[in-house]
Amino acid sequence: MKTTRTYAGIEEQYAHLESSNIVLIPVPYDGTSTWGKGADKGPEAFLDASENMELYDIETQTEVYKKGVYLADPILENESPEAMVDAVHRTTKAYIKKNKFVTLFGGEHSISIGSIRAFNECFEDLTVLHIDAHADLRPSYEGTACNHACAVYEANQTTNLVQVGIRSMDVIETSIMNPDKVFFAHQMAEDDYWSDKVLDQLGENVFITFDLDAFDPSILPATGTPEPGGLLWYETMAFLKEVFEERNVVGFDIVELCPNSNSKPSDFLAAKLYYKMLSYKFKNHSDE
Secondary structure: OOOOOOHHHOOHHHOOOOOOOEEEEEEOOOOOOOOOOOHHHHHHHHHHHHOOOOOOEOOOOEOHHHHOEEEOOOOOOOOOHHHHHHHHHHHHHHHHOOOOEEEEEEOOOOHHHHHHHHHHHHOOOEEEEEEOOEOOOOOOEOOEOOOHHHOOHHHHHHOEEEEEEEOEOOHHHHHOOOHHHEEEHHHHOOOOOHHHHHHHHOOOEEEEEEEHHHEOOOOOOOEOOOOOOOEOHHHHHHHHHHHHHHOEEEEEEEEOEOOEOOEOHHHHHHHHHHHHHHHHHHOOOOOO
């Protein structure tokens, strides 16, 4: 009988920090979102869906949870956006230093400022693969640089930032982004080789920040700012599988699930996405 909550309801033998390869940090933060509120409820909805998900992955023929997944205490800092980013940075870095594969589930996209900062300090020549509907490159927004609209501005200055699925942005961001490393959704729709071109831009060490509004709202409507013309499931999985196979993915975060209590498919898609990414990461690792 379990005495504490575990990721996906897994047995406690696979959920201890010392023996787990993977750490999952929930960050239920929604302090700067500007339209659809509710990202702070995302981690709980994701965890609930995960507990009702089959844990055998058919594609990779693995049960990745047996690599060990430690569900960390949620980061609840909300005094200010800056304080939240600092808390995410410190906590993420501490788990990286324990030689864990660190993952985070938000919360709104501003949490990624802290997670990217931590990974950039711990891994050389980091590439940030930013999968999103929005460019998120504003230097500041509504009085703070720690805003969801600024999620990858710092990464653009300090890492090799590659952006995929972009289909909404402010004109100021056109002068900030690197056009050779931005893959716009309307161009991807007409290019059968877009994923190969993205891979060509990635360095060896890759951190993935995945905003769920990258998906088309027809398959994931429960997000703060849904945009038409997004990614579909199998093309996204094929792309992610290739990234994990050909590069060293050092960690990832998933953000911007705004759950709808009357509709569960978005929660389950987010749960499945997280588990698929783990399955791709560890599919060639023998069980310990």
